[in-house]
Amino acid sequence: MFRIGMLGTAAWLAATAAASAQTAVERGSYLVNTVMSCGNCHTPKGAKGEPQADKAFSGGLSFDTPGFKVTAPNITQDPETGIGKWSDADIKRLLLEGVRPNGVSVAPIMPSAFYKVLTVRDLDAIVVYLKTVKPVKNQSPAPVYLTAFGHPEIPNAGKPMAEGDLRDQVKRGFYLATIGHCFECHTPMVKGQRDFVNDYGKGGFKMEGPWGETISANITPHQTKGIGAWTDAEIKRAITQGISRDGRRLRPPMDFGAYSKFTEADLSAIVAYLRTVPQKE
Numbered sequence: 001m002f003r004i005g006m007l008g009t010a011a012w013l014a015a016t017a018a019a020s021a022q023t024a025v026e027r028g029s030y031l032v033n034t035v036m037s038c039g040n041c042h043t044p045k046g047a048k049g050e051p052q053a054d055k056a057f058s059g060g061l062s063f064d065t066p067g068f069k070v071t072a073p074n075i076t077q078d079p080e081t082g083i084g085k086w087s088d089a090d091i092k093r094l095l096l097e098g099v100r101p102n103g104v105s106v107a108p109i110m111p112s113a114f115y116k117v118l119t120v121r122d123l124d125a126i127v128v129y130l131k132t133v134k135p136v137k138n139q140s141p142a143p144v145y146l147t148a149f150g151h152p153e154i155p156n157a158g159k160p161m162a163e164g165d166l167r168d169q170v171k172r173g174f175y176l177a178t179i180g181h182c183f184e185c186h187t188p189m190v191k192g193q194r195d196f197v198n199d200y201g202k203g204g205f206k207m208e209g210p211w212g213e214t215i216s217a218n219i220t221p222h223q224t225k226g227i228g229a230w231t232d233a234e235i236k237r238a239i240t241q242g243i244s245r246d247g248r249r250l251r252p253p254m255d256f257g258a259y260s261k262f263t264e265a266d267l268s269a270i271v272a273y274l275r276t277v278p279q280k281e
């Protein structure tokens with residue numbers, strides 16, 4: 001047991017060292033395209049729901065709720081219809097606070113609340129990568145706001161994580177699951193609100209789209225209601241291939257295509273973290 005544990009740690013450290021040898025653009029691309037799956041909302045989809053790579057990030061899903069009707073807008077470098085004119089500081093403010101350069105807040109569908117925990121280096125890398133996104137001209141519909149809204153607070157994720165914390169496997173898993181906004185979909189919405197303290201990871205959130213209706217699963221370590229009895233390999237397969245423990249194919253909107261590119265070390269960190277989440281039923 002001890003030896004296996006040691007080997008695991010060595011492999012883990014090697015993987016962490018490899019990760020830090022990435023350039024800022026590579027790190028930014030991995031964050032945007034894999035961990036944070038920005039394209040799941042911001043990239044238009046074809047008839048079968050497949051992302052349209054040639055129009056990547058030029059505007060995607062629409063959300064029609066009692067409080068607002070919004071579309072994930074064009075975030076390519078097009079100066080007129082995208083964010084080509086935004087400064088680095090503008091982009092960072094939007095990501096961390098959900099506030100546009102004109103001072104108007106974005107609806108909380110945009111998961112800014114989950115991004116406050118981004119390390120300074122990762123936030124920089126995301127901005128560097130976004131600046132390399134090919135400009136695509138596409139005017140997204142203007143948002144309509146019907147009621148006032150706030151952005152939720154995510155427990156223990158209100159400020160940037162220290163770089164050193166990413167070397168701790170469970171903390172790294174918490175970090176990745178947070179910026180991957182896993183718990184946005186996996187926490188139920190009750191009367192338009194989520195209780196991230198009491199219902200964190202409980203599942204039961206209903207999502208409708210072109211794929212039909214899906215209800216998110218309980219991903220806490222509860223033995224029968226959650227994924228407590230699953231092996232690490234089964235959890236990893238669900239995240240990266242969209243196959244449940246019983247072999248059932250999981251349905252959108254979880255972005256299995258993006259998650260299929262997770263590094264093995266990051267997947268292991270996420271699983272290690274999920275095992276520490278308080279059980280819910």
Ligand code: HEC
Nearest residue numbers: 036037038041070071072073075094100106107109110143
């Ligand atoms: C769950 C869906 C979703 C995800 C994931 C998501 N966004 Fe958004 N984003 C939106 C929506 C919807 C809006 C517009 C909300 C509104 O109009 O009030 C938005 C707004 C924005 C804006 C403001 C653009 C403008 O013109 O006002 C930027 C920039 C942005 N997102 C970047 C990102 C980046 C970068 C990521 C990944 C790190 C990301 N988003 C992930 C849904 C999402």
Ligand code: HEC
Nearest residue numbers: 180181182185214215216217219238244245250251253254
């Ligand atoms: C955009 C919403 C969304 C996001 C983001 C999301 N999920 Fe999911 N997830 C779902 C839905 C919905 C299901 C159930 C699909 C079904 O039953 O067909 C699911 C299923 C799962 C399952 C399988 C559970 C079971 O009982 O079959 C696991 C494990 C899982 N998600 C983990 C994660 C992790 C870890 C993350 C973050 C890296 C994540 N999810 C991000 C919506 C999401």
